[in-house]
Amino acid sequence: MTTVRELAQAARAASRVLANLNTESRNQLLRAIADRLRARGSAVLQANAEDMRQGAERGLSPAMLDRLYLDPKRLAALADAVDAIAAQPDPIGQESSVQVRADGLRLARMRVPLGVIAMIYESRPNVTIDAAALCLKSGNAAILRGGSEAWYSNQALATMVQSVLSDLGLPEACVQRLPSSERSEMLELLQCAGLIDLVIPRGGEGLIRFVAANSRIPVVQHYKGVCHLFVDRDANQVTATRLLLDGKASRPGVCNALETLLVDQAIAETWLPGAAAALLARGVELRGCARTQALISAVVPAEDSDWxxxxxxxxxxxxxxxxxxxxxAHIALHGSQHTEVIVTDNAERAARFQREVDASAVMWNASSRFNDGGELGLGAEIGISTTKIHAYGAMGALSLTTEKWLVSGSGHVRHPDLLKP
Amino acid sequence: MTTVRELAQAARAASRVLANLNTESRNQLLRAIADRLRARGSAVLQANAEDMRQGAERGLSPAMLDRLYLDPKRLAALADAVDAIAAQPDPIGQESSVQVRADGLRLARMRVPLGVIAMIYESRPNVTIDAAALCLKSGNAAILRGGSEAWYSNQALATMVQSVLSDLGLPEACVQRLPSSERSEMLELLQCAGLIDLVIPRGGEGLIRFVAANSRIPVVQHYKGVCHLFVDRDANQVTATRLLLDGKASRPGVCNALETLLVDQAIAETWLPGAAAALLARGVELRGCARTQALISAVVPAEDSDWxxxxxxxxxxxxxxxxxxxxxAHIALHGSQHTEVIVTDNAERAARFQREVDASAVMWNASSRFNDGGELGLGAEIGISTTKIHAYGAMGALSLTTEKWLVSGSGHVRHPDLLKP
Structure with missing residues (x-):
């Protein structure tokens, strides 16, 4: 049986093959994966039905089961996403920032893959395809470790990707899964520094902290989103309510949903009661500070931990x-560097908010829900980084690359005097 | 006495002040530091004399003592470097990549500081000033932990920087040193995740591995440079010799110096004997493979470890x-992702070498010694990263920043249907 280390070594070797494929070969590979998803989706749906059956037996919550669930429509959307990634510009290989020094030495940057990416995630099987597609697009080999609850779905999807790789004469090790969902195997994987370049955990805070604490490989962390909407005294009140409802009520279970509303006291009396009523009508529980409670009786007291x-x-x-x-000041103390929003018609205060707030995306009169790789034009996203090292915010294919220097001369040296015999 | 954690908290608070200083204020601060270095250098030189005295007593090698040594000329060069950093374009604050979507939503990126940088280094006191200047330029607070052998020099330099900060009404915590050179304090520092954004170790491999193994904060690693010069069959022989001498004999103690020469067998007989003689004349010991030894008698046998x-x-x-x-194949196996060089007049082979070799800088007919922040136009450098996460190669002020998204709309939401009452 293949050990985790052997698997990582195979990924390293495959990454060299991938890095030297030209643009068209990588895009062709992606289109073939999309086509295969469309042609042979039934095997994936069967595997998914088994995950769903076991999940129901194990008592997974409806939200969890929904994240796990695949149907023909979701599979088609997945295939479309892979085609969209294929159609994007190639993130690697081009020269940029070309300069020629006064002495004729030519400097340029070339964007190159990172090498091998380990992706550790929970529940949603679509991550298997999104991550594989973004890694292949950017010339990286991928090692995938999904959650046990999506075991059969992930297996079917990864097997399908490997069959396409094999049909195109490429190493299957370009996209691999860990042999089991044992935690010990994940720990072995996290020790493979030198073979794996980057680990991306995506899921609950517990998983991310576990990976960060145990990895010898650099980790890009995706922590929670405690996103604020600040309604300034000069806010357009209709806009404020639109953004509040979209941010809180359209999909409360995602990381770019709103968690806290901050209201300028100067506008609270005229705007807040109506906005609160709209939320209550949509089944949202409101927890507020004393001033908020004084204004709106349906608001229950917030504890310190609510912030x-x-x-x-x-x-x-x-x-x-x-x-x-x-x-x-509140956002500096309680924000999670994910997404923050200001509603105002005062351009000066908006500019100050966008400049001073430390978050991966700062919105002005736009919903927090736009902090999303697709909405920001990245195609699929591999996650939203809430730390600033390597990537900040939504990570697309470009975040799986780096740049090397190309220096070209005609015998340029730094110490020509040394050459005198 | 201030604990390490309190010091990190003070750095965090100071980083918010720095991030909101405008361009001119940060450049003015740098110019004031340069001026102070020129005006009050004698205090630094006195402190340095004490380090040199103790270093000689402790039997430091001449190379170590040379790295430690400061004189008026070196101090002046340091002040000039700070002025040069002040004169560079501001790495932060500007908007870039502005796009307006079809629906009118405006997307932009703004470059922002990382926050707090911890710099852990050995011997050379100039790093104290280079690191402080690059951090301040890019709006970051710095925590400096230099080696014990440069204790007095670093103290004098950091005190001088703090006095300038204080004179300009800025928090002294913008640039701090650890209270002592105890390893336990460094370990405490490496636990301050959430307060410190990035750790940059610079020095011997042992120090770097220790920091990487013990840090809960992301680390950008600067490992060794095993740099190769490949002389292709179509090399210009004069160019090959120039690059060989510059790379090996101009300053053998630095990381971008050459360690291994690879010679195409087709050119070896005509070129290698003369090149070897030039190296031997400059006191370089040659260790070679069997074929090299057969050609040049002065070459001693290389062991496996030599590669x-x-x-x-x-x-x-x-x-x-x-x-x-x-x-x-040799470079893929033995290279250290630092600097690699090809000498050839064949443009096709040069392009293939530059594309396929995985190193932070790949040179064509140019010396390995050009992999240096100053030579590449970055001003001073904070180190040369040999891993690809966050930065690859020479790191200047730009490598101490990241980008956040600015999203601006006029009430844009993702689910307008939700707004119907």
Whole structure:
């Protein structure tokens, strides 16, 4: 049986093959994967039905089962996403930033793959395809470790990708899965520094902290999104309500959903009661500060922990603040560097908010839900980084690359005097 | 006494002040540091004399003492480097990659500081100033942990920087040193995840491995440079000798010096004897493969370990290879992703070498010694990364930044249907 280390070594060797494939070969590979998903989806759906059956037996929550579930429509969307990634510009191989120094030495940058990416994730089987497609697009080999609850679906999807690789004469080790979902195998994987270049965990905070604490390989971390909407005194009130409902009520279980509303006290009395009523009508529980409670009787008292909570549920924390400065201070203390929003018609305060708030995406009069690789034009995303090292925010294929220097001369040296005999 | 954690917390608070300083304020700060270095250099030189005295007593090698040594000329060069950093374009604050979607949503990127950088280094006191200047330029707070052998010099330099900060009404915590050179303090520092964004170790391999193994904070690693010069069959022989001497004999103790020469067998007989004689005349010891020894009697046999050695000394390993493919295979196995060089007049083979070799800088008819932040136009450098995460190769001020998204709309939402009452 293949050990985890042997698997990583095979990935390393395959990554050299991938790095030297030309643009068209990599795009052709992606289109073939999309076609295979369309032609042979039934095997995937059968495997998924088994995961769903076992998941129901194990008592997975409806939200979990929904994330796990695949049907022909979701498979078709997955295939379309792979085709869309194929159609994007090639992130690697081009020269950029070309400069010629006064002495004739030519400097350029060339974008290159990272090498081998290990992706560790939970539940959603579509990550298997999204991650494989983004890695292949950017010339990287992928090692995938999905959650046990999606075991059969992930197996069927990865096997399908490997069959396409094999048909095109490419190493199957370009995309591999760990042999089992044992934690010990993940730990072995995290020790393979030198063979794997980057680990990307995607899932609950517990998983991410476990990976970060145990990895000898660099990790790009995707922590929680405690996203704030700040309604400034000069907000357009209709816009404020639109963004509040879209951010809180359209899909509360995702990381770019709103968790806390900050309202400038100068606008609270005229705007907040109507906005709160709209939320309550959509089944959202409201937890607020004393000033908010004084204004709206349906608001229950917020505890200190509410200001740091990522509910991922139809619950909203509400705090009335004195002004923009107080909002900035609250976000600096409680924000999670994910997504923050200001609603205002005052361009100066908006500019200050966008400049000073430290978050991977800062919105002005736009919903927090736009912090998403697809919406930002990256095609699929491999995750949203909430730390600033290597990538900040939504990671697409470009985030799986780096640049090397190309230096070209005609015998240029730094110490010509040394050459005198 | 301040604990390491308190120091990191102070750095975090100071980083927010720095991030919001405008371009001119940060450049003014740098120019003031340069001026202070020129005006009050004698205090630094006195401190340095004490380090030199203790270093001589402790039996430091001449190379170590040379790295430690400061004189008025070196101090002046340091001040000039700070002024040069001040004169560079501002790496942060500008918007770039602006796009407006069909629906009017405006997307842009803004380059921002990382936050707090911990720099862990050995011997050379100039790193104290280079690192402080690059961090301040890019709006980051710095925590510096230099080696014990440069204790007094680093203290004098950091105190001088803090006095300038204080004179300009800025927090002294923008640039701090650890209270002592105890290893336990460094370990405490490496646990301050959430307060420190990036750790950059610079020095011997042992130090770097220790930091990487013990850090809970992302680390950009700077490992050894096992740099190769490949002389292709179509090389200009004069160019080949120039690059060989510059790469091996101009400064053997630095990471971008050559360690191994690979010679295409088709050119070896005509070129290698003369090149070897030039190296021997400059005191370089030659260790070669059997074919090299057969050609040049002064070559001693190379052991297996020679192909992975970073000598940092006047020693060169030489291997004759069949062709470009054999050279690429040797470099893939023994290269350190630092700097690799091809000498050839064949543009096609040069392009293949530059494309396929995985190194932070790949040279064609140019010396390996050009892999240097100054030579590549970055001003000073904070190190040369040999891993691809976050930065690859020479790191200047830009490598201490990242980008956030700015998204601006006029009430844009993803689910407008949700807004119907």
């Amino acid at each position: 740091d909570a990522e509910y991922l549920a139809p619950i909203l924390a509400i705090r009335m603040v004195d002004d923009l400065d107080a909002a900035l | 992975d050695a970073e000598y940092l000394a006047p020693i060169l390993a030489i291997r004759m290879v069949d062709d470009l493919d054999a050279a690429l």
